[in-house]
Amino acid sequence: MAVFSGSGNAMRAAGIVGSELLGSGRNVDAVDLAAGAAIPALDRGDVLVICSSTLGFSVPSVVMERLKAAPRSGGAAVAMLCVCGGGVKNGRTSGGWSGAASIVALGLLRRKGWKPVASADASYPQNWTQTAEAPAGADETALLERGDGDARTFGRAIAEGRGAFLRRNILTHTLGRLIGWIFRTVVRRMLGRLFVADDSCTSCGLCARACPATAITMRDGLPAWSLRCCACNRCINACPASAIQTSRARLVLVALANIAAMIAAGPAARGILQAAAPGSGGPFFGLAVFTLNIAVYAAFTALQIGPLDSVLRSIERKPALRRFFAAGHTKRFRRYLAPGFRPADRSSAMSTTR
Numbered sequence: 593m594a595v596f597s598g599s600g601n602a603m604r605a606a607g608i609v610g611s612e613l614l615g616s617g618r619n620v621d622a623v624d625l626a627a628g629a630a631i632p633a634l635d636r637g638d639v640l641v642i643c644s645s646t647l648g649f650s651v652p653s654v655v656m657e658r659l660k661a662a663p664r665s666g667g668a669a670v671a672m673l674c675v676c677g678g679g680v681k682n683g684r685t686s687g688g689w690s691g692a693a694s695i696v697a698l699g700l701l702r703r704k705g706w707k708p709v710a711s712a713d714a715s716y717p718q719n720w721t722q723t724a725e726a727p728a729g730a731d732e733t734a735l736l737e738r739g740d741g742d743a744r745t746f747g748r749a750i751a752e753g754r755g756a757f758l759r760r761n762i763l764t765h766t767l768g769r770l771i772g773w774i775f776r777t778v779v780r781r782m783l784g785r786l787f788v789a790d791d792s793c794t795s796c797g798l799c800a801r802a803c804p805a806t807a808i809t810m811r812d813g814l815p816a817w818s819l820r821c822c823a824c825n826r827c828i829n830a831c832p833a834s835a836i837q838t839s840r841a842r843l844v845l846v847a848l849a850n851i852a853a854m855i856a857a858g859p860a861a862r863g864i865l866q867a868a869a870p871g872s873g874g875p876f877f878g879l880a881v882f883t884l885n886i887a888v889y890a891a892f893t894a895l896q897i898g899p900l901d902s903v904l905r906s907i908e909r910k911p912a913l914r915r916f917f918a919a920g921h922t923k924r925f926r927r928y929l930a931p932g933f934r935p936a937d938r939s940s941a942m943s944t945t946r
Contacts, residue, residue: 594632596625596644596655596804598824600933601716602675604736605743606643609673612747613641625655626804626824627936631662639669640706641750642697643743645824646674648775649691649768652822654804656776659697664704671710672697673746674758677718678738680731685738687715691768694758709755714742719928721828722783722838726928736931775823782846784821785901786838787828788908789814790918793835799827802935816905829927830935837920842904853888860888 593610597603610620623629625644634640644655651659651674676688694711702708716739717727727735749756760768784807795813807820808827815827815836828836864884908917929935 593620593622593641593643594625594629594658595622595642596652596658597675597930597933598626598645598647598652598804598826599719599829599928600930600935601714601719601739602643602645602673603933604930605673605675605714605716605739606641608740608743609641609643609747609750612744612751616751618751624936625658626826631658633663634665634668636667639671639709639750640701642670642672644672644674644693644697646676646688646690646693647823648772648779649689649693650772650776651693651697652804652824653776653780653820654822654824655697656700659700662701662704662706665701665706667705667707669709670698670701670706671708671746671750671755672712673743674711674713675739676713676715677720678715678735679718680727680734685715685734687713687738688718689713690758691772692760692765693768693772695760695765696769696772708757710746710750711758712742712746712749712756713758714739714746716930717928719825719829721922721925721927722786722823722825725925728926732928780821780823781819783823784817784819786842786846787815787817787821788837788839788842788918788920789835790837790920790923791835791915792833794833796832798935799831799836802826802830812909814909826935828922829929831927834923834927837918837922839908839917840920841908841917843920845904864888 593606595603595606597606606622610622613620621632623632625631631640642655644651650656672694674690674693676690678688679686690713698706698708698711715735717732717735718724719726726732793814795810797810797815799815800808800810804824804826805820805822807818807822808815809818810816828838907913
């Protein structure tokens with residue numbers, strides 16, 4: 593079993609699936625992808641069960657890296673449980689949606705000789721504390737029970753050899769793939785740039801040691817997030833001082849910068865094309881403008897999460913401005929970790945999983 597969990601939901605689900613498999617007389621070995629473990633090599637007759645968080649309708653970028661590096665198989669089976677964030681409204685739970693996460697992941701392994709046999713969603717309390725507060729009290733309990741039930745049903749199906757796949761129509765299949773790719777390519781990196789540690793940070797370094805993507809380094813006693821951030825939200829939920837926030841100032845600046853870029857990209861694209869080919873027009877001119885518009889905006893995004901971000905990081909570390917940049921709406925949010933889950937120190941976990 594291969595597990596990736598940011599705040600413990602997928603790890604909890606994997607434990608339930610593993611119990612069902614053990615109860616059917618199967619042997620179960622588990623590896624923690626978040627701790628740096630790799631997808632194991634398996635033979636025909638074996639079953640690889642992947643229990644993973646889903647972020648932005650996609651498997652996390654870390655999991656995608658592990659899947660691409662997975663060994664070829666001679667026909668071993670593979671099943672996937674996608675753990676999603678659910679919600680509660682009017683006392684009723686609503687499930688999350690994994691998009692095309694399992695389709696992309698299982699398709700990648702199929703090309704390596706693995707045989708997909710099942711996929712399913714399991715809905716647990718959402719952990720995206722960077723943007724919204726997690727359910728609490730009775731709502732949290734209801735979602736934990738729902739997720740546990742989803743995981744138990746999936747585990748029994750695998751134990752009994754009953755294959756079933758998530759159903760996706762052509763629209764949701766295509767849209768899920770596109771959104772997932774955009775999230776893995778751009779959005780997760782931009783979200784990582786919104787993290788900041790406020791004055792309650794104790795410089796313990798747990799966020800850096802436990803980060804599944806090795807995206808956090810300690811600089812002058814404070815964490816700094818790199819472009820490797822996979823947006824799993826482990827850091828903000830696991831910080832013992834609740835010091836990690838979404839910077840309100842950064843959020844506003846990024847929003848304004850992107851609005852300005854979207855407004856300016858079109859005229860800039862037209863100006864570039866007209867300068868390159870004066871008097872140009874015709875049916876293909878609009879398509880050329882649209883294509884260059886996207887290229888201009890993409891270039892701005894790369895600049896925004898690269899050099900401009902480095903400048904902003906240096907500015908916000910000035911004592912006079914630090915408190916302004918460290919203020920965030922997430923300060924009042926409760927943090928969420930699945931009951932009993934404690935993120936492992938990645939450096940020590942790797943020595944036991946590899």
